[in-house]
Amino acid sequence: MHSFNDDMETLAKAVMQYSLDRMRMDPPPMDAPATEVELESKAGQTVTEAGLGGTEALRVFSDVLAPACLSVDHPRLLAFVPAAPTEASILFDLVVGASSIYAGSWLEGAGAVYAENQALRWIADLAGFPTGAGGVFVAGGTAGNLSALVAARHQWRDRSGLGKTRGLVISSAGAHASIAQATRVMDADIVTVPGHRLTGAGVAETIAQLDPDDRARLFAVASTAGTTNIGIIDDLEGIADVCERESLWFHVDGAYGGAGLAAPSVRAQFNGIERADSFIVDPHKWLFAPFDCCALIYRDPETGRRAHRQHGDYLEVLYGGIWNPSDYAHHLSRRARGLPLWFSLATHGTKAYSDAVETTLSVARAAASLVQDHPNLELVVEQCLSIVMFRRKGWTPEDYQAWSNDLMRRGEAFVTPTKHEGETVLRFCVVNPRTRVEDIEFILDSLR
Numbered sequence: 017m018h019s020f021n022d023d024m025e026t027l028a029k030a031v032m033q034y035s036l037d038r039m040r041m042d043p044p045p046m047d048a049p050a051t052e053v054e055l056e057s058k059a060g061q062t063v064t065e066a067g068l069g070g071t072e073a074l075r076v077f078s079d080v081l082a083p084a085c086l087s088v089d090h091p092r093l094l095a096f097v098p099a100a101p102t103e104a105s106i107l108f109d110l111v112v113g114a115s116s117i118y119a120g121s122w123l124e125g126a127g128a129v130y131a132e133n134q135a136l137r138w139i140a141d142l143a144g145f146p147t148g149a150g151g152v153f154v155a156g157g158t159a160g161n162l163s164a165l166v167a168a169r170h171q172w173r174d175r176s177g178l179g180k181t182r183g184l185v186i187s188s189a190g191a192h193a194s195i196a197q198a199t200r201v202m203d204a205d206i207v208t209v210p211g212h213r214l215t216g217a218g219v220a221e222t223i224a225q226l227d228p229d230d231r232a233r234l235f236a237v238a239s240t241a242g243t244t245n246i247g248i249i250d251d252l253e254g255i256a257d258v259c260e261r262e263s264l265w266f267h268v269d270g271a272y273g274g275a276g277l278a279a280p281s282v283r284a285q286f287n288g289i290e291r292a293d294s295f296i297v298d299p300h301k302w303l304f305a306p307f308d309c310c311a312l313i314y315r316d317p318e319t320g321r322r323a324h325r326q327h328g329d330y331l332e333v334l335y336g337g338i339w340n341p342s343d344y345a346h347h348l349s350r351r352a353r354g355l356p357l358w359f360s361l362a363t364h365g366t367k368a369y370s371d372a373v374e375t376t377l378s379v380a381r382a383a384a385s386l387v388q389d390h391p392n393l394e395l396v397v398e399q400c401l402s403i404v405m406f407r408r409k410g411w412t413p414e415d416y417q418a419w420s421n422d423l424m425r426r427g428e429a430f431v432t433p434t435k436h437e438g439e440t441v442l443r444f445c446v447v448n449p450r451t452r453v454e455d456i457e458f459i460l461d462s463l464r
């Protein structure tokens with residue numbers, strides 16, 4: 017198993033060929049999910065005592081398994097938050113896999129950590145964070161939000177002496193599900209401010225209504241820069257004022273929308289983010305990196321380190337004035353998952369990133385005006401960032417679902433219904449610079 021012999025050489029070439037062929041497809045096949053019964057009948061039992069051999073395992077993957085996975089980089093896949101990794105970042109994902117780098121510590125992964133930190137610094141600069149800011153790439157926004165809120169609670173308990181008190185977080189109805197999930201994992205409570213956009217006034221009013229015990233256990237405000245469903249950016253300036261006045265941790269979840277920081281046309285909407293204590297953005301969403309990649313950045317990394325550093329006899333050799341990525345989140349061993357983004361940034365430069373985000377924004381703006389000009393459609397809310405939410409006049413939830421299923425089954429597009437204030441509606445999320453206005457027109461034509 018552990019030898020690079022002639023068979024492995026042949027397999028390596030086949031794997032590389034498969035990867036290159038997949039990257040060259042423009043567009044890739046949309047593909048569609050299969051049932052477990054279908055997969056069972058086509059793929060059968062793949063894990064056996066003797067093994068299938070690499071050639072056969074690769075065949076099963078390419079003929080049966082891959083076609084049962086949607087290509088989320090398809091330019092007409094506009095559901096949820098799609099992905100659009102650059103070729104450079106995909107290629108480097110292969111390199112990261114081949115390099116066996118332990119990227120949890122400086123001792124073992126100094127070169128990788130150095131490069132990841134430069135990519136993090138670019139993001140920190142976009143947000144206007146101070147020079148001392150820093151953090152780590154974690155698996156996704158869910159992990160990033162949890163790690164940031166754990167650091168916030170740690171600081172509050174240290175300062176308040178309320179080490180055994182259950183904490184409380186203020187968030188909004190527009191916040192991502194992972195914020196509420198983080199409070200469940202932490203066994204903390206959450207107060208959800210109604211409305212799609214969290215404002216400083218809304219936070220202040222919510223605090224004023226807390227009884228003294230609840231006020232004493234409030235430790236953070238979790239705001240959103242680009243809500244997942246609509247793309248709304250909270251009133252970051254106003255929230256920062258309240259957090260400062262009330263000595264609360266100010267977290268900004270920019271998992272989807274944070275990429276907008278790179279786009280001059282929308283940058284001003286993020287003003288106030290530079291005052292956050294912690295901030296996340298998922299490069300695997302709108303910054304063109306492969307899964308799984310979330311940048312978690314602390315204004316003062318010491319706050320993250322105090323909460324997250326693990327101690328053990330076998331670990332102490334790692335510490336002592338050096339930068340260990342494992343210190344900044346709930347993890348220890350980690351893949352150098354920031355390197356694909358770093359390689360692509362180093363290859364293309366940051367201007368190409370700004371341009372690519374602007375391209376998607378202009379397609380989203382064009383989509384909004386096409387919706388307005390369409391006889392059967394109307395915007396549900398104003399288009400925000402790269403999200404367009406609209407309704408097909410007269411349709412029931414079943415009509416929406418049937419239309420969505422048809423498009424996917426025909427391999428033409430993937431757009432799913434969502435809900436807005438209880439109403440079933442449609443939503444485009446454009447993060448792929450390959451999505452053209454013609455793709456939008458094609459989809460809208462099917463709604464006539």
Ligand SMILES: *Cc1c(COP(=O)(O)O)cnc(C)c1O
Nearest residue numbers: 156157158192194244269271272
């Ligand atoms: C997608 C998203 C998340 C969760 O990120 P994952 O990478 O899927 O874990 C969190 N917050 C917001 C605003 C998101 O859009």
